[in-house]
Amino acid sequence: MKYINIDIETYSSVNLAKSGVYRYTESDDFEILLFGCAIDGGAVQVIDLACGEKIPDDVLAALTDPAVLKWAFNAQFERVCLSRYLNLPVGAYLDPSSWRCTMVWAATLGLPLSLEGVGAVLGLEKQKLKEGKDLIQYFCTPARQKDGTLYRRLPQDDPLRWSRFKAYNLRDVETEMGIQKRLSKFPVPESEWQNYRLDQQINDRGVLLDLELVQQAMSCDAAFQETNMKLARTITGLDNPNSAAQMKEWLRQNGVITESLAKDAVVSLLENADGSTRLALQLRQELAKSSVKKYTAMENAVCKDSRARGLIQFYGANRTGRYSGRLIQVQNLPQNHLPDLKQARSLIRQGNFEAAELLYPSVSTMLSELIRTAFVPKPECRFFVADFSAIEARVIAWLAGERWRLKVFADGGDIYCASASQMFGVPVEKHGFNSHLRQKGKIAELALGYGGSVGALKAMGALQMGLSESELKPLVDVWRQANPNIVQLWWDVDRAVKDCVKQKTTTQTHGMRFMYQSGILFIVLPSGRRLAYVKPRLGENKFGGESVTYEGVGAAKKWERLESYGPKFVENIVQATARDILAEAMLRLGWAGYNIVMHVHDEVVIEAPETAPLEEICSIMGQPPAWAKGLLLRADGYVCDFYRKD
Numbered sequence: 001m002k003y004i005n006i007d008i009e010t011y012s013s014v015n016l017a018k019s020g021v022y023r024y025t026e027s028d029d030f031e032i033l034l035f036g037c038a039i040d041g042g043a044v045q046v047i048d049l050a051c052g053e054k055i056p057d058d059v060l061a062a063l064t065d066p067a068v069l070k071w072a073f074n075a076q077f078e079r080v081c082l083s084r085y086l087n088l089p090v091g092a093y094l095d096p097s098s099w100r101c102t103m104v105w106a107a108t109l110g111l112p113l114s115l116e117g118v119g120a121v122l123g124l125e126k127q128k129l130k131e132g133k134d135l136i137q138y139f140c141t142p143a144r145q146k147d148g149t150l151y152r153r154l155p156q157d158d159p160l161r162w163s164r165f166k167a168y169n170l171r172d173v174e175t176e177m178g179i180q181k182r183l184s185k186f187p188v189p190e191s192e193w194q195n196y197r198l199d200q201q202i203n204d205r206g207v208l209l210d211l212e213l214v215q216q217a218m219s220c221d222a223a224f225q226e227t228n229m230k231l232a233r234t235i236t237g238l239d240n241p242n243s244a245a246q247m248k249e250w251l252r253q254n255g256v257i258t259e260s261l262a263k264d265a266v267v268s269l270l271e272n273a274d275g276s277t278r279l280a281l282q283l284r285q286e287l288a289k290s291s292v293k294k295y296t297a298m299e300n301a302v303c304k305d306s307r308a309r310g311l312i313q314f315y316g317a318n319r320t321g322r323y324s325g326r327l328i329q330v331q332n333l334p335q336n337h338l339p340d341l342k343q344a345r346s347l348i349r350q351g352n353f354e355a356a357e358l359l360y361p362s363v364s365t366m367l368s369e370l371i372r373t374a375f376v377p378k379p380e381c382r383f384f385v386a387d388f389s390a391i392e393a394r395v396i397a398w399l400a401g402e403r404w405r406l407k408v409f410a411d412g413g414d415i416y417c418a419s420a421s422q423m424f425g426v427p428v429e430k431h432g433f434n435s436h437l438r439q440k441g442k443i444a445e446l447a448l449g450y451g452g453s454v455g456a457l458k459a460m461g462a463l464q465m466g467l468s469e470s471e472l473k474p475l476v477d478v479w480r481q482a483n484p485n486i487v488q489l490w491w492d493v494d495r496a497v498k499d500c501v502k503q504k505t506t507t508q509t510h511g512m513r514f515m516y517q518s519g520i521l522f523i524v525l526p527s528g529r530r531l532a533y534v535k536p537r538l539g540e541n542k543f544g545g546e547s548v549t550y551e552g553v554g555a556a557k558k559w560e561r562l563e564s565y566g567p568k569f570v571e572n573i574v575q576a577t578a579r580d581i582l583a584e585a586m587l588r589l590g591w592a593g594y595n596i597v598m599h600v601h602d603e604v605v606i607e608a609p610e611t612a613p614l615e616e617i618c619s620i621m622g623q624p625p626a627w628a629k630g631l632l633l634r635a636d637g638y639v640c641d642f643y644r645k646d
Contacts, residue, residue: 001062002040003069005180006078007172009034009165011152013142018300020327021077022206022309025084029152032085033139036169044173046166050155066098073115073176075101076200076310090304096200102176104196105188107318109520110532110552112559115175121534121551121559124178126171135165185518192529195583198590199314199323206309207597207605209302210376210642213349214295217367217374220353221292224363232283235276242287251277263288289364294328294371301327311598319552320576321529323599330600336369336644345373345642375598375643377607384594384614385646386621386637387603390415391578396449398631399510399526399574400489409632416442422482423475439465444479450574451490451567452476493573494566497521497548501536512573521550523573526627527580531572539563578602581628585621585635592620605643614639 012030014023024030033050037059047053062068063082072078075096083093106118119127138161142150155162232241236250244261251258251269254277258269261284270281301308308328316324325331338344344366347356353363360366377383388394393415397405408418420428420441428434428441443465447456454472462472480487489510496507500514501521507514513524521536533550541547547563554560586596586604594617597607606617614637621635638646 001068004062005038005071005173005177007036008032008078009169011140020301020310021080022303023301025081026304034169036173038173044170046170070099073102075099093204096197102179104315105183107315108188110318110534118179119175122182126174126178128175129168129171132168135168196314202596203310206307208307208376208378209298210374213374214298216348216351217295218292221367228283228286235280286364297328320572322579330598333372334368338369345370372644373642381607382610383640384606384608384617386618386635389634389636391602392574395577396574400485402485419445423478448479450571490566490570493569584625588620
């Protein structure tokens with residue numbers, strides 16, 4: 001046996017979507033119902049475990065044999081479930097080294113992250129059966145009786161439906177095999193499977209949660225929400241002050257007319273409000289804040305050993321290959337600005353809610369800022385947090401050959417000050433000469449690097465930061481004049497892409513290749529990894545100019561035709577290159593024996609003994625890859641007893 005394709009159907013009373021596969025499999029009632037498999041591309045067989053059939057010995061042996069490749073769509077699910085089936089202890093899972101994921105393969109080609117979606121896009125002869133969702137609902141999740149009690153539906157409850165469920169399981173294996181066959185001309189490089197293996201190891205390791213803090217934070221929020229609701233009812237006389245319709249009518253009666261009670265609208269109304277109106281609007285702000293959703297997610301996802309697992313999605317952004325968050329969504333944790341973070345954390349953990357209310361103007365805001373601190377290292381260890389300094393700014397300067405920027409990084413300078421200095425032709429110091437210009441440099445850097453203009457500046461909050469409307473267009477112009485090589489990079493990439501699509505040939509610029517193959521536009525990054533754009537063609541944009549369109553997953557998570565152009569392709573390239581640098585850095589850290597428990601954007605969090613050398617960690621991370629000659633990297637770090645921003 002060389003390889004085996006696997007698809008399983010399972011039962012658990014734990015909600016898979018809310019809790020993730022690791023917690024899902026820890027339920028006492030977890031069970032594998034059906035085991036569909038095909039050996040070495042042969043006929044698919046479905047082993048009915050729920051009805052007493054057994055997995056053959058050679059297949060069981062293959063699950064732990066490193067020489068046999070195990071293929072599945074979203075292989076993490078099969079691997080973790082089968083770890084529980086084999087009775088591995090909590091925290092121990094089948095080695096991911098010999099597992100391959102068809103979903104990851106599809107993602108590397110810009111395809112959807114669902115089996116049904118991939119099958120549809122590829123036009124497979126044997127696609128996922130659409131009745132599967134109903135069958136899974138019927139056999140794989142608890143049903144509710146009229147009195148509210150839960151029960152489980154068994155195969156004998158509906159033999160005909162069970163027969164269709166087995167056919168569904170068989171078809172899933174066939175679909176997965178069809179995807180493999182269709183994608184065989186675009187194999188995933190071994191280096192990327194290496195990255196996948198490390199990702200799975202990080203997810204398997206998980207990160208420890210301070211459950212006392214989590215539970216107390218949720219209790220605190222509930223108490224203050226109740227207090228605020230009672231006060232809001234007293235002030236307004238309304239049954240439900242959270243109702244927008246009721247609140248708008250109450251405000252109208254009190255001389256305040258508004259069409260909206262959205263966050264920004266309430267902020268605007270507060271500028272001129274006073275008395276009971278002001279207090280009611282402030283309470284609405286507090287009631288609208290959701291400070292506990294992530295705490296609830298933590299409680300849902302945590303395993304029996306108090307570690308949360310499965311928080312990182314490999315190749316979650318299939319346009320760039322960047323990692324994304326799952327469950328707790330560590331990629332968008334609220335920032336912490338409390339100067340006395342440790343004190344605030346201690347008060348909540350002890351349940352001293354009265355002191356918290358006395359010391360902090362907004363309990364909801366405080367609870368939100370404490371979310372990061374719920375992640376803690378195991379006993380006798382600390383968190384070593386290291387991140388790249390201005391990684392995207394460094395990458396785009398390196399790709400474009402923007403020499404003044406490269407010199408700033410070589411000299412250890414502040415890119416926002418340097419940008420402002422370059423734009424306005426005067427020295428700018430962070431806390432000194434012309435320091436007021438640094439903010440303009442910062443907003444320009446964040447908004448304009450990928451072709452953004454006045455709209456991008458506004459979206460980044462330029463007006464709220466004190467810039468006037470009349471300053472915005474000149475700011476765009478002066479930034480572009482100060483960065484001619486970056487602007488040139490945008491349009492060189494734009495031309496290379498268009499020529500590639502028009503002529504269906506290979507073009508090159510700035511150390512990158514643009515290839516057209518089998519209806520896919522590939523951008524070959526400096527790392528060698530390829531970004532894929534399906535069915536590209538030239539079209540006309542809303543301004544009447546020429547643009548490139550392709551098929552991909554849009555903002556609404558639907559497969560649709562999308563539009564792009566030079567600066568947007570450059571954004572993809574820069575973000576993808578930064579991702580490759582991070583992936584390689586994590587591999588080096590792993591080889592050096594450091595246990596990464598999670599990573600957020602361009603930052604890694606390592607759980608290590610207190611004596612671990614932070615300088616070594618930052619040094620390993622800051623090494624440029626062999627393929628990035630001349631790229632100036634720097635990693636900074638700090639040590640902490642709970643996760644926080646430095």
